[in-house]
Amino acid sequence: MQGAERRARDRGGKTAWKTHIIRQLRHRDRAQHAFQELIQSYNKLLEKSIFLKDLTEKIQTEPILSPGSLHAARILPEGAPDPPTLQQEISELRVYNGELAYQACELKKRVEEQDEELKRQKCSLSFLSARVEEHKHQGRCLENETAHMVCSNADLKEDYDHLLAQRLLLEGKLHDAEEQERELLGDMTRKKAMEAEHQNIINERRKEEMLRRLVGKALRKTVSADGIESSDSPQILLFWPPALPSVSVTLDVIQRRHTDVSDSSSSLEVSNSHEKERPTSRKTRSQSLISLGPSRVMGALRSLFDFRRQQDDGGVDDGWYHPSSVCVICCPPNRALYSKEVHDSEVHAVKFSPNSRTVATGGTDRVVKIWGIVAGQLHLQQVLQGSNGGITSIDFDPSGAQVLAASFDNSAHLWRLDSKSSDKLTGHTAKVTAARFKMSSYRAVTCSMDRTVREWDLHKASCIRRISVPSFCSDVVCSDSYMISAHHDKKIRFWDSRSPDCSREVTLEEKVTSLYMEPEQTQLLSCSRDDALRLLDLRTMSERLVFRADGFKCGCDWTKAILSPDANYSIVGSSDGTVFIWNAQSGVLERSLTGEHSASVNAVAWSVSGDYVVSVDRGKKAVLWSEY
Incomplete structure (x- = not known):
């Protein structure tokens, strides 16, 4: 009886303290609001665990009493649980304590991570706050600048309106002045025409009188x-x-x-x-x-x-002989008669008319100017307008009454000097680099950087033949039966008028800048970027001579070299402003003309009479050279 009562008390005591611990844990869980309270509770629980551990060790060291040993049973405190049950509870408490310790470590780790994240967010917030303040300051500055710009724009608008009114007024005055100028020019033209007609009648009478005197002397x-x-x-x-x-x-x-x-x-x-x-x-x-x-x-x-x-x-003999179109023999020029800035910007092209008394120049100022040679000087006779781009080459028709010019506005322009009318040859899609007459006044050939060569009927101003070429075309020369084109791929190509295919190719060392064919059509002169001129025999298609000289350097991709009218000399300008002249029979450098040009010489022209040479450069200047 006593043993049963004791066991009942032990079970009741065991249940009571367990219940008490669980109640306290639940109460703690409900009451805790911070991690510190959890640590305190964990410490208290740990102390209790240590106490129970000591108690358990003390119980295990005492001998186990048999049921009959009543004295030993009375030694255990009243209400203490049995040793096996207590050992199991201690094990469960250890497991639970371990879980709580693990959870505590995890929570501590999470708290540390959250603290670090909070620090980073605080730093980012400080940086963003500074950026916001900076942007606000910039916004205020921009608002001030906007207000200032609005005021400035208002002032500029007022000035613009005032200038526009002045411009309209000046344009009206200019229009009136142009009308008056046209009227004056018309009156002067009519007066000059009447005077010229009267002078022609007098000259005819003088000529008839002179012939009568000569015939009379001859009869005597x-x-x-x-x-x-x-x-x-x-x-x-x-x-x-x-x-x-x-x-x-x-x-x-x-x-x-x-x-x-x-x-x-x-x-x-x-x-x-x-x-x-x-x-x-x-x-x-x-x-x-x-x-x-x-x-x-x-x-x-x-x-x-x-x-x-x-x-x-x-009316008055000026003492200067105006050369005829007959050239017996040419002599290289040795002195400059006249130099002048003939355009507003660099000059690219120059060409003599067949009468040798007129020369045309063209440049990047988009006009062609016709100059007369009087008393060894250039006098402006006419300005040909209509091009929307720089002039790259100029050519006269065999009669000298028409001028054909290639332009950077993807077209070629034809002016008739007698009627002052003009036509525009359109169809190219890139810069037109050269335009030439085909030994007649109604056929022409053009070449362009759009890799095409075109033949034109000038009566209709329409393209009658189109040849596609494999490279940029820099220059072209032609006769009635064939055309020769120069290209940036270092080749000279020959085109027969009866065939659409290239009949022959000649390869040079560098890209070709210009071609020139003598009037007899037996020799072809080429200039290339390897600083050399080459003379080809068109009958045998062989290279006769190569012209080189110390100091000669091809100045650009459109430098023009030519032969003299008698084909005895070749002439070209250099990048340093020197004009070089070679003997086309021996290949020896005949002469170099210096001292007049200070910029690269782009083109030269030799009059058909052989008396004059004109050279033009990138510095707006044209120089008239002569032997005399």
């Missing part, structure tokens, strides 16, 4: 080039200007100067027969001119009367 006696009289056939000794040789011709040649070449040739043969009968000890200058052939003799005769007419038209 005969004078040869030696000054010896003869009675075989009447002859006249014509004394020419200093630039042309004198010539002894029969009276029949003068009377029939407008007949065909065969009649003129027969008359010259008669004169030559008389010359052979004279002694050979004295050579006359007439023989050198007669040896040139009947056509050039007749041209020289016409040039004599043209020269007389020019002197009569001018």
Whole structure:
């Protein structure tokens, strides 16, 4: 009985303290608000666990009493649980304490992480707050600037309105002045036309009187080039200007100067027969001119009367000979007669007309200017407008009445000097680099950086043939049967008018900047960026000569080189402003002209008469050169 009662008390006591612990834990869980309270509770629980551990160890060290040993049973305190049950509860408490410790560590770790995150957020918040303040300050500054700009714009608008009103007023005045200028020019033109007509009548009368006197003298006696009289056939000794040789011709040649070449040739043969009968000890200058052939003799005769007419038209003989279109032999120029800034910006192109008394220039100021050579100077005669881009090349038709120019506005422009009308050849999609007449006044060829070469009918201003090429085209020359184009891929291509394909190619060392074909169409001169000029024989398609010189450097991709009218010299300008002249027969450097150009020389032109050379450069200047 006593043992049963004791066990009942032990079970009741065991249940009571467990319940008490669970109640306290639940109360703690409900009451705790911070991690510190959890630590305190954990410490208290740990103390209790240590106490129970000591108690358990003490119980285990005491001997186990048998049921019959009543004295030993009375030693245990009243209400203490049995040893096996207490050991199990201690184990459960250890497991629970471990879980609580793990949870406490996890919570501590999370608290530390949250503290770190809070610190980072505080730093970010401080940085963003500073940025916000900075942006607010910038916003206030921008608002102040906006207000200032609004005021400034209002002032500028007021000034603009005032200037616009002044511009409209000045444009009205300019229009009135232009109207007055046109009226004055019209009056002056009419007056000059009347004066010119009157002067032409006087000149014709003078010419007829001079011819009558010459014919009268010829009928009275005969004078040869030696000054010896003869009675075989009447002859006249014509004394020419200093630039042309004198010539002894029969009276029949003068009377029939407008007949065909065969009649003129027969008359010259008669004169030559008389010359052979004279002694050979004295050579006359007439023989050198007669040896040139009947056509050039007749041209020289016409040039004599043209020269007389020019002197009569001018009213006063200025002492300068205006060269004819007959070129017997060329001599390289050695001095500059005249230099002048001919355009508002750099000059790219220059070309003489067939009469050798007119030269055209073009540049990046989008105009072509026509200059007359009078007394060794350039005098502006006409300004051709209509291009919307810089001028790259210029060409005259065989009659000299039309000017064809290539332009950077993707087109070529045709001006008729007699009627002052113009046409625009459109169709290219890139800069037109060259434009040339095809030995006639109604056919032309253009090349462009759009990799095409086009042939044009100038009567209709329409393209009649289009050739696609594999590279940028820098220049083109042509005859009636074929065309030759220069390209940036270092090649010269030949195109037959009867075939759409390239018939021949010639490869150089660098890209080709220009081509020039002599009038006889037997030689082709090329200029390339390897600082060399090459002369090709078109009959054998072989390279005859290569022209190089110390100091010569090709200045740009459109530098133009040409041959003299008699094809005895090649001439080109250098990047340092020097003009180089080579002998086209030997390849030796004949002469270099310096001292006039201070910028790269882009192009040169040699008059058909052989008397003048004009060079133009990137510094707006044109220089007129001559041998005399």
